[in-house]
Amino acid sequence: MVTIVEVPPPASPDDPTAWAARAQTRLWNAESVALLGYADLCDTEEAAARWAVPSAHRMSLRWIALTDPDDHDTVVGCATLQLTLKDNLTTAGLFVVVTPEHRRRGIGTQLLAAGEQRAMAEGRTTLQSWASQPGFDEGSPSALTPEEGSGAIDGDSATARFMLAHGYRLEQVEVHSMLRVPVQPGVIDPLEADAAANIGDAYRLVGWAGRAGSTGSGTTGW
Numbered sequence: 001m002v003t004i005v006e007v008p009p010p011a012s013p014d015d016p017t018a019w020a021a022r023a024q025t026r027l028w029n030a031e032s033v034a035l036l037g038y039a040d041l042c043d044t045e046e047a048a049a050r051w052a053v054p055s056a057h058r059m060s061l062r063w064i065a066l067t068d069p070d071d072h073d074t075v076v077g078c079a080t081l082q083l084t085l086k087d088n089l090t091t092a093g094l095f096v097v098v099t100p101e102h103r104r105r106g107i108g109t110q111l112l113a114a115g116e117q118r119a120m121a122e123g124r125t126t127l128q129s130w131a132s133q134p135g136f137d138e139g140s141p142s143a144l145t146p147e148e149g150s151g152a153i154d155g156d157s158a159t160a161r162f163m164l165a166h167g168y169r170l171e172q173v174e175v176h177s178m179l180r181v182p183v184q185p186g187v188i189d190p191l192e193a194d195a196a197a198n199i200g201d202a203y204r205l206v207g208w209a210g211r212a213g214s215t216g217s218g219t220t221g222w
Contacts, residue, residue, distance in 0.1 A: 002076060002107055003069040004114060007062050013049035020062045021045075021052035024078040027097045034100075035132050041176075059083045063114045065098070065107050076102040079111035081118055092124040103158070112166060129168065131159040146170045 007020035025048035032041050052060055065077035082093035094115045098108045119127055136143070136154050144155030151173030153160060160170075 002065050002067055002102070002105070004063055004065050004077075004107075004110055005069060006114070007064055009054050009059060009061065010049065010052050012053060013046070015053075018049040018052055019072050020064050020078070021048045021060075023064060023072065023075040024048065024062060024080055024097075027075065027078055027099065028095075030099075031097055032132055036134055041132065057084065057086050059085060061115075061118060063111055065102075065111060077107045077111055079115040081115045083119075083122060083124070090124055091126040091128060092119045092122070094119060094127045094129050096129075108162060109166070127168075128171075129163065131163075133157060133159070144170055146173050148172055151175060 008017050010016075010018040010021065012018075022045040025043050025045050029039065029042040033039050052062075054060070059082075061081040061083070063079040064075055066072070067074040067076055077096070077098035079094065079096045082095075084091075094112070096108050096111045096115070098111070116127065133153050136152060138145075138152040140152075140154070142154050142156040143152040144160055145152045147169060149172050153170065153173060155161075155164075163170075
């Protein structure tokens with residue numbers, strides 16, 4: 001039996017309720033690696049705990065599915081509702097993930113419903129979601145094209161079937177490109193020469209070692 005519990009946002013990254021954000025990140029990281037074969041898009045649990053703390057501009061709410069409500073190590077699913085508090089007050093981001101071995105049991109549907117109900121209570125009338133998918137042949141019979149822009153995804157994928165069955169539609173496809181290094185001189189040299197000829201001294205190349213710092217962050221659908 002699976003129990004779904006709503007976990008309040010943590011007051012700090014060290015707050016006891018931050019376990020939910022950490023568990024959510026583990027689920028999404030495992031899903032990303034399983035789908036793509038690499039961990040480039042994975043977040044750390046520490047970063048997840050920091051971003052789970054509400055600010056004046058945003059707040060995330062979480063529902064966790066556990067096989068044992070008294071054991072945080074039995075997480076099998078999660079729904080995250082992301083709310084902006086200063087703008088876009090009629091929209092929300094809603095993201096659901098369930099471990100592969102616990103799918104097709106209604107857990108994802110329950111998690112999605114919990115997030116949708118809270119979103120409506122908050123006055124949000126447009127829900128957006130996002131999911132990864134490996135490279136796909138747009139000419140395939142199962143290709144699903146977006147309402148806007150170009151590209152396609154596999155309409156027979158588990159995610160596509162789940163979202164379509166619950167009334168969502170594909171709006172946009174975002175493509176992530178990968179460049180494997182080192183790049184051969186015969187490939188990179190002409191590109192560098194062309195860039196230099198077009199930009200002159202307008203830009204400069206800056207490099208560093210170690211972690212990149214920033215003052216803010218932003219990310220992306222169904």
